[in-house]
Amino acid sequence: MSSLAGKQGPRYRHTADDGAPYETIAVEKLTPIIGAEISGVDIGRLVSDDARSNQQMDEIHRALAENLVIFFRDQQITPKQHLAFGRKFGELHFHPAAPHEDEDPALMKIYADKNSPRANGEGWHSDVSCDLEPPMGSILYIKQCPPRGGDTLFANMYAAYEALSDRMKAYLDGLTALHDGEPIYRGLYANYGVADRPSYPSAEHPVVRTHPVTAKKALYVNRGFTRHINGIPRDESDAMLAYLYQHAENPLFQCRFRWTENAIAFWDNRCTQHRAMWDYWPHTRSGTRVTVKGERPV
Ligand code: SIN
Numbered sequence: 453m454s455s456l457a458g459k460q461g462p463r464y465r466h467t468a469d470d471g472a473p474y475e476t477i478a479v480e481k482l483t484p485i486i487g488a489e490i491s492g493v494d495i496g497r498l499v500s501d502d503a504r505s506n507q508q509m510d511e512i513h514r515a516l517a518e519n520l521v522i523f524f525r526d527q528q529i530t531p532k533q534h535l536a537f538g539r540k541f542g543e544l545h546f547h548p549a550a551p552h553e554d555e556d557p558a559l560m561k562i563y564a565d566k567n568s569p570r571a572n573g574e575g576w577h578s579d580v581s582c583d584l585e586p587p588m589g590s591i592l593y594i595k596q597c598p599p600r601g602g603d604t605l606f607a608n609m610y611a612a613y614e615a616l617s618d619r620m621k622a623y624l625d626g627l628t629a630l631h632d633g634e635p636i637y638r639g640l641y642a643n644y645g646v647a648d649r650p651s652y653p654s655a656e657h658p659v660v661r662t663h664p665v666t667a668k669k670a671l672y673v674n675r676g677f678t679r680h681i682n683g684i685p686r687d688e689s690d691a692m693l694a695y696l697y698q699h700a701e702n703p704l705f706q707c708r709f710r711w712t713e714n715a716i717a718f719w720d721n722r723c724t725q726h727r728a729m730w731d732y733w734p735h736t737r738s739g740t741r742v743t744v745k746g747e748r749p750v
Contacts, residue, residue, distance in 0.1 A: 456615055456704060464615035464704060471518060476508040479515050479522075486608040486724070487707030488519035495527045495716065499536040509540055516589070517665055521606045521719035521726075525712055529593065531555050531740065538591050538742035545587045545743040547580065548653055549637035551644040553740060560741040561644075562592060566734030569643050573728035576607070576701060577676030578721045579743060582633035584655045588746030591718045594711045594739035598732030605708050605727045606719055609670040612700040613660060616671075627659040627684075629693075631677040656682060659696075661749040663722050670723040671700055672749055700725065711737075722746060 456463040466485050478491045490512065498505045515522050529537070535556055538544050544558040550572070553559040564571035579590050592604075613621070633652035642648075659681060661672040673681075675697050681689040709717055719726060 456702065464611065466611060471514065474511050474515070477511045477515065479519070481519065482523075482707040482709070485611055485705060485707070486520050486606055487523070487709065488515060488521075489523045489525065490515055491525075493524055495524060495537050496529050496533050499533050499540065513541075516718060516720055520608055520610075520724050521707070521709075521717060523709055524716040524718075525714070527593070527714050527716050529716075531559055534591070534593055534740060534742050535559065538744050541589060542744045542746075545580070545583075545745045547743065548583070548633060548649070549641055549646065551641055551646050558742055560743065562594070562741050563736075563738045564730060564733075565736040565738075570640075571728060571730035571737070573604075573726065574730055575675050576697070576725045576727045577674045578609075578672070578725050580633070580653070581657065581672070581674060581677045581721070582631040582636075582653045582655055584653065585748050586631075586655075586657075586746050587721050587743045589718060589720050589744045590741055591716060591744070592739060592741045593714075593716050594737065595714060596736055596738040597711050597713050598735035598737050601729060601732035601735075602737040603708050603710050603729050604717060605706055605729070606717075607700060607725045607727075608705045609672065609700065609723050609725060610663075610666075610668045611705045612702070613669050613671040615702075615705075616699070621660075624659045627681050628656045629659050629673050629681045630679045631655055631657055631674075632679045633677065635679075636676060657749045661722065664747060664750075666723070668723070671696065672722075673697070674700075674725050722749070 480489045546557050547560050551561050562572050579587050632654040637652045638648055660669050673696050
């Protein structure tokens with residue numbers, strides 16, 4: 453694990469993004485760097501479009517931009533309300549491989565029990581970054597939790613970028629990397645009876661992307677999908693990616709969410725990575741994810 457400790461205080465100094473106070477929601481930060489729990493919101497009601505909900509929606513947008521991942525507890529929502537909440541942020545994304553609920557192809561199943569060969573999202577990644585236009589955000593609703601464990605970790609990729617040295621930032625400037633779904637997705641969901649597609653998405657994206665809402669730069673390579681950096685020798689790319697992954701996984705940039713039944717996490721894939729813990733076998737963890745379309749990274 454890399455150390456950011458300096459002799460004169462921390463090398464990475466986070467400047468808080470605390471804007472104006474909120475009027476229609478309460479925002480409790482999990483750490484100074486990433487994550488906040490939101491209260492005062494009933495998502496089932498919010499998706500019915502009255503004036504109050506418009507102001508709440510604006511504040512939820514702002515809370516997401518300021519905290520990168522936001523959490524809502526004790527939400528009783530139907531699949532239709534889950535989908536409607538996602539649509540408030542944009543068109544919905546269809547996963548290129550994962551199984552979905554029968555009601556709607558945009559309702560991705562998140563499920564692991566004692567018979568599962570694996571659980572979703574066990575390595576650090578940004579969702580479907582192999583798409584040409586990867587999803588902007590993901591909204592995960594967990595309905596059944598194990599008695600302990602099953603947390604999700606989230607990491608701030610603005611902070612990971614900012615903490616790089618100026619020389620490293622200059623080196624990465626203008627580089628692109630290949631993100632490929634093929635090695636991950638082929639055969640991955642066979643246990644759910646999902647047949648493989650002839651091919652899976654792959655795309656080249658900048659190693660450092662600029663967020664379309666905040667205009668901040670974020671590191672955009674991840675262990676799950678990134679295969680190599682373009683235009684440099686393969687051994688240099690392997691070494692550089694190994695360094696960047698290790699750097700991005702520093703716990704300083706992270707928060708860890710302990711789920712309770714009927715909680716929701718909404719993360720921005722453009723500036724975060726996440727990793728789910730499968731430490732609860734043989735128990736069951738189950739829910740659904742709605743994913744919102746994004747734009748081509750620049
Ligand atoms: C994922 O969407 O990557 C799964 C996250 C989780 O199950 O916590």
